[in-house]
Amino acid sequence: MGFKIGLLGLGTVGTGTAEILLDPTGRNPLLQEIEIYRVGVRDTTKPRTVDLPSTAFTTDLEAIATDPDIDIVVELIGGLEPARSLILKAIHHKKHVVTANKAVISRYGDEIFTAANEAGVYVMLEAAVGGGIPVIQPLKQALVVNRIQSVMGIVNGTTNYILTRMQAEGADFAEVLADAQRLGYAEADPTADVDGLDAADKLAILASLAFGGRVKLEDVYCEGIRQVSAADITYADRLGFTIKLLAIAHRESPTDNPDLLQLRVHPTLVPKAHPLASVNGVYNAILVEGDPVGQVMFYGRGAGAGPTASAVVSDIMSIAAILKVEEIEAQQFNQQKVDVPHPLLSCSHQHYCAIAPMAELNTRFYARFLCNDEPGVIGHLGTSFGNHQVSLESVVQIGFQDGFAEIVVVTHESREGNFRQALEEIRTLKAVERIPSVVRVL
Amino acid sequence: MGFKIGLLGLGTVGTGTAEILLDPTGRNPLLQEIEIYRVGVRDTTKPRTVDLPSTAFTTDLEAIATDPDIDIVVELIGGLEPARSLILKAIHHKKHVVTANKAVISRYGDEIFTAANEAGVYVMLEAAVGGGIPVIQPLKQALVVNRIQSVMGIVNGTTNYILTRMQAEGADFAEVLADAQRLGYAEADPTADVDGLDAADKLAILASLAFGGRVKLEDVYCEGIRQVSAADITYADRLGFTIKLLAIAHRESPTDNPDLLQLRVHPTLVPKAHPLASVNGVYNAILVEGDPVGQVMFYGRGAGAGPTASAVVSDIMSIAAILKVEEIEAQQFNQQKVDVPHPLLSCSHQHYCAIAPMAELNTRFYARFLCNDEPGVIGHLGTSFGNHQVSLESVVQIGFQDGFAEIVVVTHESREGNFRQALEEIRTLKAVERIPSVVRVL
Numbered sequence: 055m056g057f058k059i060g061l062l063g064l065g066t067v068g069t070g071t072a073e074i075l076l077d078p079t080g081r082n083p084l085l086q087e088i089e090i091y092r093v094g095v096r097d098t099t100k101p102r103t104v105d106l107p108s109t110a111f112t113t114d115l116e117a118i119a120t121d122p123d124i125d126i127v128v129e130l131i132g133g134l135e136p137a138r139s140l141i142l143k144a145i146h147h148k149k150h151v152v153t154a155n156k157a158v159i160s161r162y163g164d165e166i167f168t169a170a171n172e173a174g175v176y177v178m179l180e181a182a183v184g185g186g187i188p189v190i191q192p193l194k195q196a197l198v199v200n201r202i203q204s205v206m207g208i209v210n211g212t213t214n215y216i217l218t219r220m221q222a223e224g225a226d227f228a229e230v231l232a233d234a235q236r237l238g239y240a241e242a243d244p245t246a247d248v249d250g251l252d253a254a255d256k257l258a259i260l261a262s263l264a265f266g267g268r269v270k271l272e273d274v275y276c277e278g279i280r281q282v283s284a285a286d287i288t289y290a291d292r293l294g295f296t297i298k299l300l301a302i303a304h305r306e307s308p309t310d311n312p313d314l315l316q317l318r319v320h321p322t323l324v325p326k327a328h329p330l331a332s333v334n335g336v337y338n339a340i341l342v343e344g345d346p347v348g349q350v351m352f353y354g355r356g357a358g359a360g361p362t363a364s365a366v367v368s369d370i371m372s373i374a375a376i377l378k379v380e381e382i383e384a385q386q387f388n389q390q391k392v393d394v395p396h397p398l399l400s401c402s403h404q405h406y407c408a409i410a411p412m413a414e415l416n417t418r419f420y421a422r423f424l425c426n427d428e429p430g431v432i433g434h435l436g437t438s439f440g441n442h443q444v445s446l447e448s449v450v451q452i453g454f455q456d457g458f459a460e461i462v463v464v465t466h467e468s469r470e471g472n473f474r475q476a477l478e479e480i481r482t483l484k485a486v487e488r489i490p491s492v493v494r495v496l
Numbered sequence: 497m498g499f500k501i502g503l504l505g506l507g508t509v510g511t512g513t514a515e516i517l518l519d520p521t522g523r524n525p526l527l528q529e530i531e532i533y534r535v536g537v538r539d540t541t542k543p544r545t546v547d548l549p550s551t552a553f554t555t556d557l558e559a560i561a562t563d564p565d566i567d568i569v570v571e572l573i574g575g576l577e578p579a580r581s582l583i584l585k586a587i588h589h590k591k592h593v594v595t596a597n598k599a600v601i602s603r604y605g606d607e608i609f610t611a612a613n614e615a616g617v618y619v620m621l622e623a624a625v626g627g628g629i630p631v632i633q634p635l636k637q638a639l640v641v642n643r644i645q646s647v648m649g650i651v652n653g654t655t656n657y658i659l660t661r662m663q664a665e666g667a668d669f670a671e672v673l674a675d676a677q678r679l680g681y682a683e684a685d686p687t688a689d690v691d692g693l694d695a696a697d698k699l700a701i702l703a704s705l706a707f708g709g710r711v712k713l714e715d716v717y718c719e720g721i722r723q724v725s726a727a728d729i730t731y732a733d734r735l736g737f738t739i740k741l742l743a744i745a746h747r748e749s750p751t752d753n754p755d756l757l758q759l760r761v762h763p764t765l766v767p768k769a770h771p772l773a774s775v776n777g778v779y780n781a782i783l784v785e786g787d788p789v790g791q792v793m794f795y796g797r798g799a800g801a802g803p804t805a806s807a808v809v810s811d812i813m814s815i816a817a818i819l820k821v822e823e824i825e826a827q828q829f830n831q832q833k834v835d836v837p838h839p840l841l842s843c844s845h846q847h848y849c850a851i852a853p854m855a856e857l858n859t860r861f862y863a864r865f866l867c868n869d870e871p872g873v874i875g876h877l878g879t880s881f882g883n884h885q886v887s888l889e890s891v892v893q894i895g896f897q898d899g900f901a902e903i904v905v906v907t908h909e910s911r912e913g914n915f916r917q918a919l920e921e922i923r924t925l926k927a928v929e930r931i932p933s934v935v936r937v938l
Binding site for chain 1: 642795816820825839
């Protein structure tokens with residue numbers, strides 16, 4: 055017995071994965087049956103911190119994806135290509151796949167899972183969302199008897215780190231980003247993180263699992279945190295909110311039209327008593343709401359070698375456990391093992407989820423206005439919002455900036471389309487100089 | 497195909513369980529293969545809200561535990577007997593068991609799992625800890641590759657509700673308890689909850705899973721919340737802490753003696769920035785710390801029909817999924833299905849965990865003293881603590897009560913045995929009138 059792993063990539067997460075597999079003492083005994091058989095790297099001569107025989111290394115990644123002796127291919131090279139092709143090749147060669155690659159799964163999940171179902175293999179991706187936090191497995195198993203109403207979370211550590219520091223220090227975005235880059239918490243090119251693209255990838259994956267349908271990445275509305283200012287964080291704080299970059303997937307109307315989803319990533323004012331409000335720094339958390347379980351939240355480190363490797367190896371273990379059941383079963387019958395799809399671990403949905411346009415979203419809004427300091431301005435704002443059926447929860451003149459009165463508005467729940475029309479009308483008001491920020495409120 | 501369930505008990509959780517099984521639309525399709533075959537109740541004539549044929553009901557619970565047509569027995573009657581005997585009987589008749597019964601598992605887990613391993617069946621208990629929160633399954637699967645250093649949590653909703661209201665209202669324990677009883681958040685006899693016994697049951701189960709060894713319930717040190725006063729909550733708040741009833745299991749010394757555990761349930765001063773500090777009301781949360789995953793927290797409703805039923809049915813589904821794999825495998829070979837133990841779902845450990853005595857615990861302490869208002873009192877306290885190698889982090893005279901000076905001390909991390917000896921010495925000081933409270937600090 056024993057299961058052979060082919061590791062594609064030995065970077066940070068690959069090394070963390072190898073470290074767990076090579077040091078099984080004090081961990082689950084099934085680990086001892088898993089062998090790192092081949093490791094695909096760019097340069098076999100590079101010194102490595104993990105103790106693997108030099109014969110295990112190869113630069114021929116395709117040879118690993120097709121090696122008949124390998125049971126599970128673990129893809130940790132990241133990026134779109136050759137990751138996608140290698141995953142597909144491994145699947146066609148009847149290998150189970152474990153990946154941490156959110157970008158490939160969110161873009162090519164349909165192609166990959168269709169191929170996996172045809173080949174009768176598993177594609178596991180716990181590490182693709184939330185680092186070491188078990189959230190994919192609970193969605194596929196422990197929560198699977200629920201009708202999920204929403205999945206929302208803080209799924210990008212870099213932006214949460216930046217927002218947490220902006221909040222703590224009263225600092226502006228550009229300043230904290232520069233420091234985060236210096237400290238290694240943000241990449242030199244921070245686009246994928248700060249513009250919400252990484253969070254969008256993860257949301258597409260979470261939504262697909264939670265709602266049992268495929269999701270197109272381009273259906274995820276996406277807004278990053280570049281526009282969030284120190285001023286907005288301060289005003290939000292005074293109003294009882296913390297600003298977080300949330301990824302939110304929810305049924306637009308659970309009773310009337312349960313199949314219509316809303317998918318969005320944007321900065322959000324989160325009430326301070328909400329469980330997501332106190333998730334700070336590089337931590338991630340995902341809040342699932344289902345019938346009948348209610349609210350359940352999963353919290354932990356969303357990145358890093360150790361946490362991500364924990365998720366990768368747990369996926370390897372899930373597959374190994376099933377293979378072992380099949381193997382013993384086959385031995386009992388004196389037969390060759392047959393791969394049988396585990397009903398909860400394999401992907402069963404094939405239709406695409408229907409997505410509601412953002413204009414149909416019902417939410418509260420926070421908006422900040424710079425106005426001429428003249429009587430009646432608040433009345434004008436109120437009238438314009440009223441003209442478009444947007445009712446206001448609070449209107450506060452916070453102070454003055456550059457000689458303009460600074461007015462902060464929080465609306466009641468309104469249709470986004472109506473709110474946008476009201477803003478268009480307000481922009482034409484002579485008394486209104488600028489609208490520096492508009493943020494949705496949870 | 498199809499799997500037959502025998503339900504023992506149709507109370508709150510039993511009814512919630514039946515409601516999920518009878519209404520599979522929008523949930524995982526595997527649910528449709530699960531049939532409620534028999535229901536054991538005390539009174540078959542009682543009107544029921546769930547739509548089950550009257551022929552399914554019986555008062556003969558033993559007949560369900562032994563019925564050859566039943567695949568999975570779901571024990572939801574609670575209490576020790578006849579629950580224990582029925583579970584054992586079902587196991588001996590080769591039935592898989594799902595239970596929400598923490599009391600039976602924490603006391604008779606060794607007997608039950610030994611029997612289950614001999615019979616080759618699963619005993620699943622997600623619902624026994626944390627209601628609907630997936631925590632047992634992550635400990636058995638997603639986190640199983642980690643070396644766990646600690647598991648701690650808020651696992652009793654009643655006490656957390658009481659402490660949250662005491663904090664919010666500045667009210668005393670007895671007052672809030674009476675109101676909680678009136679509102680149905682606390683039982684008429686609140687002993688199991690407020691004295692920490694329910695939390696101790698759950699901690700024994702969590703520790704056993706996290707540390708891969710059996711745990712004796714009597715090894716759990718247990719202190720309830722009756723002694724927590726409004727004054728302590730106020731002072732803790734000023735010092736930056738929230739008081740929570742925590743259940744804590746951790747390795748005493750992860751490097752030197754990893755097999756020695758500390759198991760304890762007691763009120764605890766939790767720093768406000770700690771993830772458990774903001775878990776309020778009837779919510780539960782369990783924080784797991786492992787190598788290499790770091791801190792991971794699971795949060796949700798710890799009780800109630802819906803959440804608990806979600807956990808029960810998810811366990812049923814986990815078993816059904818494995819049975820289905822075995823069934824298809826057997827069909828492929830034209831053989832009778834053989835039960836094969838899934839390496840992660842079955843219980844593999846047989847040794848008992850070694851437990852360190854409380855005197856060996858290293859922790860910080862909060863203590864409140866009523867002293868005569870005379871110069872040098874703080875010096876006397878400091879000297880006595882120093883005599884026993886307890887160093888102090890802060891000593892604050894908070895104010896006066898009944899003519900005595902009220903002094904609050906927070907220590908640095910100290911050995912509990914030393915701290916207790918210091919307290920003995922302090923009790924003999926003439927200047928010290930009383931020591932109304934001693935609470936450990938996280």
